[in-house]
Amino acid sequence: MLPYLVRRLLLLIPILLGVSLVVFLLMALIPGDTAQAILGPFANEENLTALRAEMALDRPLPAQYAAWLGNILQGDLGTAHSLSRPVADEVFERLGATLLLAGTAFLLTCLLGLGAGAIMALRQSTWVDRTLTFAVLAGISTPSFALGLVLVLLFAVWLPWFPASGLYSVTGDGGAPDLLAHLALPALTLTLVTSAIVARLMRGQMLEVLRQDFVRTARAQGLPERTVLFGHAFRNALVPMIPVLALQAGYLLGGAVYVETIFAWPGIGRAIVAAISTRDVLLAQGCILVVAAGYVVLNLAADVLQRWLDPRLDR
């Protein structure tokens, strides 16, 4: 396991370099004057010249990439012209809010998706299965931006149980109860689609495992049905679900963009949308780079977890 971990961590370096290259190239491909695009339409000539020198914009692309990467490795993501503050400060301030939202939604996805999928498999072809199957398909087909609005209407307007917006910072004065109240609707909106996808795939996995010989072996040993279903069937069905769950984490990070917009959540997704609308290239780039790097690390963690759970992969 340890050599594998070291190998995977080393492999992380080229992947992260590749991701940074894609992000860099996307910015380099912006039509027109890059310095102008970065500093915005009202930049003066003096600042433009300084920036061109700092980012090596007058030199060939490889040199530009090296300069850009060097700055990033020192924690310098540039300055967001729309906010007049360092991109790094803005990104890390908002990262916490997004991680809280996406993390909660991810936990809910695991609970709801894996749970519903297992129940559907155990009740296959009954009304429970048929109802859930339709609900799952409806969930997959639902635009999360419309779902968010419906939930606001239902649980913030008609039944004023939860606030629809108004969270300004995660570490505010309201404390945990206030934070949870604000978290409820966004997290629910975000989790429904991914839960549906996970439930659908988990149902198939679980059905496959329940027909395996070793489940019959477990029953033949007189083990309690609870042990047979959880200790044997569920556990085996879970292993191939881990990459699926990692993929859903990626969808959650993307879906957070809609949800943060609807619920005015002070996260990184809303920052990306605002940055694109105001053509604040460095802010958009910084946000995207950090989210993508986090996703790469998360995928690594999923691979390691899967290998740890399934000894067959460890060869």
Add this chain to the structure above:
Amino acid sequence: MKLVPRICIGVLVVAALLALFAPWLPLPDPAATQLDRRLLPWFSEGHLLGTDLLGRDLLARLVAGLRLSLAAALAATLLALTVGSVLGIVAGYKGGRTDGVIMRAIDFLMAFPYLILALAIVATLGPGLLNGLAAIAVVNIPFFARTTRGVTLGLARQSFVEAARLSGRSHLGILRHEILPNVLPTIIVTGSTTFGWMLLETAGLSFLGLGAQAPQADLGSLLADGRQLMLVAPGVALLPGLVILVLVLALNLLGDHLRDRLDPRLRHAPAGAPGAATTVIAPFSTLSTNKPLLHVDDLRVAFNDQPTVKGVGFTLEHGQTLGLVGESGSGKSVTALSLARLVASPPGVITGGAIRFDGHDVLTATPSQLRALRGRRIAYIFQNPRSTLNPLLTLAAQVGQTLRAHQGLTAAEARKRAAALLEEVGLAPAADYLDRHPHQLSGGQRQRVVIAMALANDADLIGADEPTTALDATVQKKVIDLLLDLQKKRGLALLFISHDLGVVKAVCHHLVVLRHGELVEAGPTAEVLANPQHPYAQALVSKSPRL
């Protein structure tokens, strides 16, 4: 055709027709504002769905939005499909370095969270419907590339492609005439399943204000517009959302239906996941409560209403071995599994007969009574050692769990006892095996683990289904000697399933010959083998070279 797919097709056809003929429909201009007719309710005169904040007709805007959304999703699908398929076909056909370079590039695209990459592209190109749909198309390219590459890879190795290559056809010619026609169905199926996502994602970008720009409005921008009016007129926002939901749901339902029809594995899928015990229909017991250890009478088992075991009966005493012989499919295994109600159900159902084991009526037993029998009084050695062990658990855990379930041992005690059992079946020293997983063992070693599990709780009856078939000759003999030794020491009753008449002759006191689920011959082993009455039994005996 069933009702649901019909409705889905109907919905999609209506949507497509509305979108196609939108400019010629008798509707007001969707962009025409009438400030004196703002926010009219539904069913207002001339405005079936009312008007929005600027007095624009909502029905007209909805139809126009539908047209734009469908067009954008279609364009994005075609773009992703074309680029992705070309990349996938080239990578799969050329292989080698080309394949490596293309697929690494695809991997880098997939290192990004789905929507985030699309946003990165829009950040470069700037907001707008065309840029948005291009971005959505790009993030879907990996999906098409990987699918078509897989299919092409399989095709490129086939003989007709090889033949075309040897006959001197150009690469382009082979791709066009041999590869493409065979990959096309996959491309079309993949494209139709992605269309729904494309619809969702392009509308999503417009909702964020990064897709269609005013005065253009697709379903997503209509939703965003309506959001401002959520409190006064929720319908303005919810209606476009509903339209998206209905369209995508129809696409997904139809896709599921097609997949079910095209995938033969799904079509013949069993009716449900097997439950804890075989279902029994009309159990009755005419058997006396005393006497033999095991008494099976007129046992009938059906799979999917097809009778598989048709009235089999026998008895078995302590210290005796009964051989069940017959060709595969004759109902031997099903008969043996029925003794502890372990026949997978569904699809299997015990439709009649009676099974009495040491005073317990198996067919009317409650789940907890069955659990107390299974593994404790009736144990099994299953046939296929490759699949009978849980791949994720160590041997200590697998052998130990049955000890803990029946004898209430602690984890440490169970481990100690498991070690003794493993050594008993020849896996010594046990310390080398306890923490291993099944995949680290040979087939013979795994079978011994299965045997150790069967021996764990001193069962009175062991059903052994071809216990030695997977083993080599010397191990085979050891295992059989072990079972016979236990029989002598503890009066173990053995139900021995085998097609190896040599083994059967050596170990079984009595024989039952099954054919097509019916008992055709039964009696003491020597008698049956020396003087078979039924033609099938005669054929069976005469075919066995060792007798």
